[in-house]
Amino acid sequence: MSSExxxxxxxxxxxxALVFTDEATGxxxxxxxxxxxxxxxxxxxxxxxxxxxxxxxxxTKILTKKAEEGYxxxxxxxLKRAKKSYExxxxxxxxxxxxxxxxxxxxxxxxxxxxxxxxxxMEIVLTEDPALPQATRIRVIDxxxxxxxxxxxxxxxxxxxxxxxxxxxxxxxxxxxxxxCVLTNQLCRTxxxxxxxxxxxxxxxxxxxxxxxxxSAPDGHELIVDFWEVIGKAPGGDESIENLFNSNSDPSxxxxxxxxxxxxxxxxxxxKVRSRVMKAFRDHFDNVGYxxxxxxxxVQTQVEGGSTLFSFNYYGEEAYLTQSSQxxxxxxxxxxxxxxxxxxxxxxxxxxxRRHLSEYTHCExxxxxxxxxxxxxxxENMIKDVVNRVWAEPETRAMIQALNPEFEPLTExxxxxxxxxxxxxxxxxxxxxxxxxxxxxxxxxxxEAPERVMTDAIGKPIFLTHFPGPIKAFYMPPCKxxxxxTESADLLMPSVGEIVGGSMRIWDYETLLAAYKRxxxxxxxxxxxxxxxxxxxxxxxxxGLGVERFLAWLTxxxxxxxxxxxxxxxxxxxx
Numbered sequence: 001m002s003s004e005x006x007x008x009x010x011x012x013x014x015x016x017a018l019v020f021t022d023e024a025t026g027x028x029x030x031x032x033x034x035x036x037x038x039x040x041x042x043x044x045x046x047x048x049x050x051x052x053x054x055x056x057x058x059x060t061k062i063l064t065k066k067a068e069e070g071y072x073x074x075x076x077x078x079l080k081r082a083k084k085s086y087e088x089x090x091x092x093x094x095x096x097x098x099x100x101x102x103x104x105x106x107x108x109x110x111x112x113x114x115x116x117x118x119x120x121x122m123e124i125v126l127t128e129d130p131a132l133p134q135a136t137r138i139r140v141i142d143x144x145x146x147x148x149x150x151x152x153x154x155x156x157x158x159x160x161x162x163x164x165x166x167x168x169x170x171x172x173x174x175x176x177x178x179x180x181c182v183l184t185n186q187l188c189r190t191x192x193x194x195x196x197x198x199x200x201x202x203x204x205x206x207x208x209x210x211x212x213x214x215x216s217a218p219d220g221h222e223l224i225v226d227f228w229e230v231i232g233k234a235p236g237g238d239e240s241i242e243n244l245f246n247s248n249s250d251p252s253x254x255x256x257x258x259x260x261x262x263x264x265x266x267x268x269x270x271x272k273v274r275s276r277v278m279k280a281f282r283d284h285f286d287n288v289g290y291x292x293x294x295x296x297x298x299v300q301t302q303v304e305g306g307s308t309l310f311s312f313n314y315y316g317e318e319a320y321l322t323q324s325s326q327x328x329x330x331x332x333x334x335x336x337x338x339x340x341x342x343x344x345x346x347x348x349x350x351x352x353x354r355r356h357l358s359e360y361t362h363c364e365x366x367x368x369x370x371x372x373x374x375x376x377x378x379x380e381n382m383i384k385d386v387v388n389r390v391w392a393e394p395e396t397r398a399m400i401q402a403l404n405p406e407f408e409p410l411t412e413x414x415x416x417x418x419x420x421x422x423x424x425x426x427x428x429x430x431x432x433x434x435x436x437x438x439x440x441x442x443x444x445x446x447x448e449a450p451e452r453v454m455t456d457a458i459g460k461p462i463f464l465t466h467f468p469g470p471i472k473a474f475y476m477p478p479c480k481x482x483x484x485x486t487e488s489a490d491l492l493m494p495s496v497g498e499i500v501g502g503s504m505r506i507w508d509y510e511t512l513l514a515a516y517k518r519x520x521x522x523x524x525x526x527x528x529x530x531x532x533x534x535x536x537x538x539x540x541x542x543x544g545l546g547v548e549r550f551l552a553w554l555t556x557x558x559x560x561x562x563x564x565x566x567x568x569x570x571x572x573x574x575x
Contacts, residue, residue: 019045019048019060020064020065021044021045021062022040024065028041043086045062045082046083049062061073062074118191121190121191124189126187128205129226135152138152138153140153140176140179141176143177144219144221148209150226151207152205153172153179153204155179156172156173156200156201157197157198158178160197166185168182168188168193172204180223192230195233195236197234199263201232204228206226207224207226209221209223244257244260245257255561255572256574256575258566258575274564276390280385280386280390288378291337291340293341295322295329296328298320301526302320302323303323303324305323308323309348310346310348322346323345324345325341327526330542332366333367333540334536341362341365342363344361344362346358352569354559354560355496355549357548357561357568357569364544364545367540370540372504376416376489379543380463383491383500388409400554406556407556414461415458417462418464419485420442420466422446422451422464426440429453429454442468445471448497451492452495455493455497461492462491463492464490465489466479466487466488472486472488472503473503475512477511497549499546503541505540513530546560548560548563
């Protein structure tokens, strides 16, 4: 039959008895089988025919379009293939529908069962058995000493696992440790048990028993619970703490949720190590006979340059948050000898590096009648002693090893490298200045990045010493053998960089006045500092250590922001 004859026959037929397909322009989704809106495939056309009344199905024909001929009847072989494909798709759809129905039935059954269990749970009221021995309140840290006695312990649900209908495990956290708790039978069937959420606060009663051989639990024991109660239930669903953030969340999210992040194992471990480190510093200074003092944080003098001062109005006068307590510590030397402080310092540096904070804990010390070499020896001994003290505490050591598995206490002497040798090292290793790609020159301030590259390459603590006067603070004295440089030092640690800055201090009255003039500082506000050179001056030196940087090195934390409770830096003063 010619295309003209077919066209004539189509025109004579009832258009409702025809289903059109066009592979080029048709659509199985948007088409309706008409000539103006054809289907794309014969399978869709067969589905259309199957939807017609039975008396119409036999007489309905499929027309398919060929570019060179226009519409023509589908060939028997193409129709056979299409029917086979269509029948398979129908079977698959029926099978899927049956599976969907079974799944829906299971969901409905599970929901009905949950509703039944919740309704049943609301009828269960737990009471403490008066026949049991009275429970002694303990902390988790005291659990081992209270095995096989009835106790009660309060804390927060750190982890929670349900095993069947009659067993539930809670890992309780109270800040002193973790305790696995086992609940069985009715204890697992209450409404509180069925709706328990992570971070809810609870009180649990029972006996602490050693775990059976082959099983594991924190500290090798678990609480066999006989009574419990929820004190404060945490939200679930979208508000669940597990939905607010996770370890892969953006840093800005973790910072905004810092008040909840610190409940986590890693964050709380770092803060606990911090507590032990602070104590170890104080114990070290006490052991060497230094006195702790608490200088003011509101001052009217600068120590490290005016560009990093936080200023504020102090009853009509300009004042600043302290950059360092050094000047005040120096005033204590004649009456107390060696002194130190563990207090906050503030630097208004618009820096977003991982080792800068606007507010940080500053461990500072000043010592009279010492030499520069003795100052360096004292800093090295302090670092090693503090590390040894925290390492000697089993609990602290375990946390450090979990955070920084490769850490070992320092035993070898620190490398001592003069600034000029550092410049030479950078140039010999092809490390260039970022601003112009040229070699470093004497007098350049070595930036953080190349300094850290050098420190990481050497792989040991480095005292970088004898910096040029123009790049250091006004109070650092020139060396007698080379007036170009000062008796100054930075202690650099692998992976972190500088953690300590120290120097001898100018102790001659006239030399200090000249330093004020050179820096353009008015000596009047420093009258009390000048008086230390007037009323019995002496050679002395000191240092400042950033506690957060020390912790970043000790715990292998990427950023100092993780090493303080609530970090403050450019753009962040919450929560």
